[in-house]
Amino acid sequence: MTNQANNGALGTGAGTAESVRPLLLRGLRKAFTDVQAVDGLDLEVERGECFGLLGPNGAGKTTTIEICEGLTTPDSGTVELLGLNWKANAAELRQRIGIQLQETQFSEKLTVEETLRLFRSFFKRGISVDESIKTAQLEEKRKSRVGGLSGGQKQRLAMATALVGDPELLFLDEPTTGLDPQARRHLWDLVDELKQAGRTIILTTHYMDEAERLCDRVAIMDHGKAIALGTPQQLIASVGGEDIVEFAVVGHETGQVVVDAELLTAIPGVQSHRVDAGLHQLAVSEPHLVVPLIFTTLTAKGLHLSEFRTHSATLEDVFVRLTGRNLRDE
Amino acid sequence: MSKLDMNRLERSSLFQLTLVRFRLFLREPEAIFWIFCFPILLAMGLGIAFRNRPADVLQVGATTMQLTQALAADKGLTSVTIDEQAGTHALATGSILLLAIQKPEGVAYKYDDTNPDARTARLLADRAIQTAAGRREAVHAENDLVHETGSRYIDFVVPGLLGMNLMGSAMWGLGFSIVDARQKKLLKRMVASPMPKWQYLASFLLSRLVMLLIEVGAFLTFARLAFGVPFRGSLIELGILCLLTSLAFSGLGLLTASRARTTEAVSGLMNLAMLPMWILSGVFFSASRFPALIQPVVRALPLTAAIDAMRGNMLQGMSLGQLMIPVAILLAWFVVPFAISLRIFRWR
Numbered sequence: 001m002t003n004q005a006n007n008g009a010l011g012t013g014a015g016t017a018e019s020v021r022p023l024l025l026r027g028l029r030k031a032f033t034d035v036q037a038v039d040g041l042d043l044e045v046e047r048g049e050c051f052g053l054l055g056p057n058g059a060g061k062t063t064t065i066e067i068c069e070g071l072t073t074p075d076s077g078t079v080e081l082l083g084l085n086w087k088a089n090a091a092e093l094r095q096r097i098g099i100q101l102q103e104t105q106f107s108e109k110l111t112v113e114e115t116l117r118l119f120r121s122f123f124k125r126g127i128s129v130d131e132s133i134k135t136a137q138l139e140e141k142r143k144s145r146v147g148g149l150s151g152g153q154k155q156r157l158a159m160a161t162a163l164v165g166d167p168e169l170l171f172l173d174e175p176t177t178g179l180d181p182q183a184r185r186h187l188w189d190l191v192d193e194l195k196q197a198g199r200t201i202i203l204t205t206h207y208m209d210e211a212e213r214l215c216d217r218v219a220i221m222d223h224g225k226a227i228a229l230g231t232p233q234q235l236i237a238s239v240g241g242e243d244i245v246e247f248a249v250v251g252h253e254t255g256q257v258v259v260d261a262e263l264l265t266a267i268p269g270v271q272s273h274r275v276d277a278g279l280h281q282l283a284v285s286e287p288h289l290v291v292p293l294i295f296t297t298l299t300a301k302g303l304h305l306s307e308f309r310t311h312s313a314t315l316e317d318v319f320v321r322l323t324g325r326n327l328r329d330e
Numbered sequence: 331m332s333k334l335d336m337n338r339l340e341r342s343s344l345f346q347l348t349l350v351r352f353r354l355f356l357r358e359p360e361a362i363f364w365i366f367c368f369p370i371l372l373a374m375g376l377g378i379a380f381r382n383r384p385a386d387v388l389q390v391g392a393t394t395m396q397l398t399q400a401l402a403a404d405k406g407l408t409s410v411t412i413d414e415q416a417g418t419h420a421l422a423t424g425s426i427l428l429l430a431i432q433k434p435e436g437v438a439y440k441y442d443d444t445n446p447d448a449r450t451a452r453l454l455a456d457r458a459i460q461t462a463a464g465r466r467e468a469v470h471a472e473n474d475l476v477h478e479t480g481s482r483y484i485d486f487v488v489p490g491l492l493g494m495n496l497m498g499s500a501m502w503g504l505g506f507s508i509v510d511a512r513q514k515k516l517l518k519r520m521v522a523s524p525m526p527k528w529q530y531l532a533s534f535l536l537s538r539l540v541m542l543l544i545e546v547g548a549f550l551t552f553a554r555l556a557f558g559v560p561f562r563g564s565l566i567e568l569g570i571l572c573l574l575t576s577l578a579f580s581g582l583g584l585l586t587a588s589r590a591r592t593t594e595a596v597s598g599l600m601n602l603a604m605l606p607m608w609i610l611s612g613v614f615f616s617a618s619r620f621p622a623l624i625q626p627v628v629r630a631l632p633l634t635a636a637i638d639a640m641r642g643n644m645l646q647g648m649s650l651g652q653l654m655i656p657v658a659i660l661l662a663w664f665v666v667p668f669a670i671s672l673r674i675f676r677w678r
Contacts, residue, residue, distance in 0.1 A: 071522055071678065094524035101522060105514035109357040110350065117336060121346040122525040129336070165524070 020083040022047055022169045022200045023068060028077035030063055030224075037063040038074070039224030050191070050201040052215030054208060054315060056325075060224040061204035062102060065173050068202065069099050082168060095124055098167030100158045102174050108147030112138050115146060116160055123165035136160035136190065152183025159190060170194065172203040176210060188213055208315035220319055227322050236313045239271070239321050245282040245291065248307040249298060259303065267293045272321065283313065283321065343525060347533035354507070355541065364502075365545055369495040370552050376491075377484045377557050388451045391417045392430040397437070400462035401430065406454050427451040430459065485560060488553045489640035490613035492546065493575060497607065497633055499545060500579035501600050504534050505587040509596040512587075518678040527677070531584065538576055546572045562647030570650065571643060571657075575636040578663035582632065585667035588675045607633035635659035 023045035030038040037060045045051045053061045066072040067079060070086040070093060079085060084093055106115050116129045127135075133142055136156040141149060149157065155175060162170060175191070176184040191214050194201060205211055211218045212232045220228040220235070228235055236242070249259060264273045264282060269290040271283040284290040287310050298305065320326060339345050355361055387405075391412040392398045401409035409430075412420060417429040421440060428441040428451040437459055441448040511517045520530060546569070553559040561568065586603055590596035610624075611617055611633035620628050628634055635656035642648035642656075650657060 069522055071518065091524065094522075099519075099522040101515060101519050103515055104519040105516060106519075107350070107354060107511075107516065109354055114350070114353065117340065118343075118346045118350055119523060120336065121341055121343040122523045124524075161519070161523075 020047075021045070021080070022082055023051075023202060024078070024080040025064075025068070026078040028064065028067060028079065029075045030060075030067060030072065031075055032063075036224050038067065041077070041221075041224070041226055043219060043226065043229075045200065045202055047200055048198045049216040050195050050203070050214055052211040052218040053202070053204040053221055054206070054211040054215075054218050054319075055204075055221035056206055056319075059206075059221040061206075061221055062173055063224075064221070065171055065202065065204050069097070069171050070094070095165065096168050098162035098165055098170045100155075100162040100170075100172045100175060102177070104158055106146045106154070106157065106161075109145055111143050111145055112149070112157055112160075113142045115157065116164055119161040120164040126165040127163065129164065132160040132164045135163055135193075137186075150183065152179050152186055155179060155183070155187060156190065159187070163194075168200065170199055170201045172201060174204055174206070176205070176207065184210070208319065212315055218315065220315070220322065222319075222323050228318060232315060235315060235318045239283050239313050239317050242313055243284050243287045243310055244313050244317050245284050245287065245294065245310045246279055246307070247294070247305055247309075248279050249303040250306045259298075259301070263297060263301070264294070267297060269293070274320070274324070276320075276326070279307070281317075281320070283317065284310075344529045344532060344536070347525075347529055348536045351507075351533050351537035352540070355503075355537070361502075365495070365499045365541070366548055369491050369549050373484070373488060373491055373549070373553055374556065376487050388428075388447060388454065389426050390428045390430065390451050390455055391420055391426040392432075393417065394432045397430050397432055397459065400459045401455055403462060404454050404458040407451065407458065428455055430455055482557075484553075484557045485645060486616075486641070487614060488550075488557070488559045489644050490637050492549060492572070492640055493611070493633055493637040494608070494613045495545070495549065496542070496572060496575045496636065497579045497604060499541070500538060500576045501583035501586070501604065503538060503541075504580050504583035505590075505596050505600050506593060507534070508584070508587040509590045509593050512590075512676065512678070513592055515678075521677045531672075534584075535577070535580060538580055539573070542572060542576050559644070561644055563643035563649065567650045568640065568643045571636070571639050571653075571660075574657065574660045574664070575632070575640075578632045578636070578660045581664045581667035581671070584671040584675075588671040591676075607631050610634065612637055630659060632660055632663040635663075 021044060023043065025041055025043040028038050028041040029036070035058075039060070041060075041064060043051075053064060055061050063072060067074045068081065070090060073086075081093055082096060086093060110118075112133065113129060116132050120126060120129050120132070133139055136159050138153060138156055138160065141153055146154065146157065159172070159175070162172070172191070176187050179187065188210070191201065191203070195214070195216075203214065215232065217229070217231055218235060219226040228238065230238070259275075259280065261273050261275075264270055264280070267290060269284050269286050271285060273283075274281050282290075282294070291310070295305075316326070388407050390401055390407050390409050392401055392409050393412065393414055395411050398409045398411045401407050410426070412426075412429070414429070414431055417426065417431075418440065420426045421429055421442075427445065427448045428439055431438045431440060437456075439452050439455060441452055443449055443452075508517070511520070521527065550559075550561075554561070582603060583600070586599040587596050590599060610620060610628045611631050612628075613633070617628050617634050617637075618625075639653045639656035639660070642653050
């Protein structure tokens, strides 16, 4: 057996110069009849990083990743993968990347092993079917028909079909959408292992916790544009405060009241304010100093708190800050 | 290396794709019924319904034992002794075709002269009774009997059923599976991998080829053993005709599947394509019964060409050379839809 068969489930793929950038997008645009799905996108992904495209449904994440995967042709712009492009090097690129699409259903009457043997046969080099099964932790389901797998197992099978070719670049489109919390965590662990093995991963998600947990860098997408780019920590810091204070108030007698926004933003340490369905959200830098001041201000106005909580800022807060909408609103 | 490592054959994607086609087919019990059992059951039903009664023995009655014995001397008749009243009743209910009544002056035959069988019974009965009474033939005559197997209804309908079955299995086998894979986004997943696209389509044709052998073999063996259907032409050429037929309908199946997004849509399209052929192509009766005006259309249909060619081979012993026209029609039905499909095929 030659080295092509078995250089490890977690190998990083061989044969490429370290200097070649896994992915480069420049001025990418794609319009469908009713919508500008991607609207001038520039991105670079470095070797060995896990890069996330985060955004609500309809932000253009899937269109972007499918352009990268060579499944959709952009209207304009440059796409370079591993220093190659889809026009000239499609056959080579197909051999060197691994793809997991959103909502693929494999043939229900084939077993896990049969499905993986099929996909393995498409690649000139790669890991053994055995290893892909082990990596995806499907050993017990090896002989089971795909139709009998749980949602999480099906998703891990999809991951295994993306891994059999030992790809240098792995694309995961919404890998955990529709999974229960336990299955999501299981899949996150799997992605973690791949990351630790140094594989370059590009994933899309509309779960901010997923992006925070998995991605080294994140591009937040909205209406076909990247509206923010950086590590999750950088992005969260860019909100202006590290913490978020949320509260709702009731008046002494009237019940419903309007709180003057300027009153709140005047408090030292409050970076921003917004109201969403009666719930006030303040981005604050030093909660231990700011919170007592908020209480004082509200009491002075004769207002009572009906709800109050604080939490560390998340990517969700970044998105809200940038767009004025929640990720899940769409 | 571990036992699960694949050998060279197993590493071939064409082999794996074809293997998948077999696995999926064998794990679909309904498909096995429609392709293997249904045509045999249909042939069995038709064979029984339209079987030729062994040299038609006609049931007659006679009022005396003497007449009954005279009638029984003819192999074409069986006779019962029955009195006139009961005999008239038996005539009315059709359990006998003719009643021979002994009269003082001779014999009277009671029968329905609009019924051809009854008229035959009259001739046979009279001959038997006259012979028994001592009549001699004026001219010596001998019978030279011919039992033409190739002219029975079952002989006619077996090539028709074979053609119809090849049409159904090829069209459903390709059309439904492809659109199902497209609907499940499996097709998109496949082209996202380095799979050579032509191999995906070739795997369908290859698996058809093997299933064809089993399918045609089982059906024709049954037709031969159960009904003695003749094979007057070359079996190899019949095999080539079956292959051509299957390819032609694979082309048509691929065409119906090349754009459809849902299995419902492709089912509708396939039924639309097959319906005219079920009616016009002469599966159960000769296509030449249709008016001359539409004959060019009827002749150009792939199923008509397939069935004509198979009947020519099986019943008339014609060679491929004599069947060039239907063969050319089948080839055209393979090449043209296949070429169009490849151009318009939707891979996602």
